[in-house]
Amino acid sequence: MTWTSPFSLPGYWFKGNLHCHTTQSDGLASPEEAVRWYYERGYDFLAITDHWVLTPGCPTPAGAPDGAFITITGTELHGAGYHMLALGLSALPAESLADAPSEVAAVVRASGGLAFIAHPYWTGQSSAEVGAIAGIAGVEVFNAVCEKMDGLGYARVHWDDLLSQGRRLTGLSVDDTHWKHDSHGTGYVMVRAAALTEADILAAIAAGHFYSSTGPTIQDLRLVALADGRPALKVCCSPCATITFYTQGPKGRRFTAPAGEALHSAVLPLRREQVFVRVECADSAGRIAWSNAIMIEDLPAVEG
Ligand SMILES: [Zn+2]
Ligand SMILES: [Zn+2]
Incomplete structure (x- = not known):
């Protein structure tokens, strides 16, 4: 798949x-x-x-x-x-x-x-x-x-x-x-x-x-290639305070907006051992939008 x-x-x-x-x-x-x-x-x-x-x-x-x-x-x-x-x-x-x-x-x-x-x-x-x-x-x-x-x-x-x-x-x-x-x-x-x-x-x-959401909007979610060619997942969202990628164990990452600013996108490099990846975009009021999970094995671009 x-x-x-x-x-x-x-x-x-x-x-x-x-x-x-x-x-x-x-x-x-x-x-x-x-x-x-x-x-x-x-x-x-x-x-x-x-x-x-x-x-x-x-x-x-x-x-x-x-x-x-x-x-x-x-x-x-x-x-x-x-x-x-x-x-x-x-x-x-x-x-x-x-x-x-x-x-x-x-x-x-x-x-x-x-x-x-x-x-x-x-x-x-x-x-x-x-x-x-x-x-x-x-x-x-x-x-x-x-x-x-x-x-x-x-x-x-x-x-x-x-x-x-x-x-x-x-x-x-x-x-x-x-x-x-x-x-x-x-x-x-x-x-x-x-x-x-x-x-x-x-x-x-x-x-x-x-x-799914309690407030924020996810505007895009797609695979992209980093400058060195590695595959990555990019999310774009309404203005948010944090964007967090979840995977199996601590192999994801949280991005936090600088004080007084907002995040509109974030990118996570992908690796086979992450097993799955999903992303949550949280606004300054603590409301969250989250994607469904992607199983890494469903991404042929991510090699073993
Ligand atoms: Zn019930
Ligand atoms: Zn009920």
Whole structure:
């Protein structure tokens, strides 16, 4: 498999929130109110993910042009020791399977969906416990309501542990709003897709053609050649205070803006022993945008 930057693909960027509760389970807003809230703030799509309730779609918000905003089929499943975000599935798994997360994920996949482990730090899962669940597409690396309530919203160490072991997992930023803790609007994904349709958005998410954010924008991510010909990864972003490349172990690098200045780009030379590389761009308010991880073995230019 050869890595393709989502920034080099044809199509458009679409903003969405993939984890949200409504009055169908333990949220305070109705599905119609939720859809309207995101539409009015410039989002392109929303997945309503009520607990063990499948929400396949919502009407276009009143006044919105046809096709200007879509909903992605979703639900949140859970059993002993885990919560799972499921997107694009056509039928709910049987609740009798709930305590067998790999079986739940298998049913999600068999019905055409994608399964992500939700807020593993908040749940109390170790990375090994997450890694033991088969058939997942990724993990929530940021969950805004878990951060607001308990400071347990980030799961970067879980993600990096699993990436270091060669697990190909994407990392989501979600707000998981219940309309109680003021978390709506604080975690989202930017998806590169051919068109704003549920099928195109889900295919792009499955392929990792997105980045996640709590505020900053990633403007470009591509392989470049250094003056001596060595391959490197270059990121361009909205003005940031730090840009940090993460790899297996301390083989990445953090770049910090001088006082009173901002960073707009950074470059990391690549080597086989890094195993994976991903980048985080953090602004002066501590908000972060992060790319998905690139497995170094998917970069033929980086020789062994
Ligand atoms: Zn949950
Ligand atoms: Zn939730």
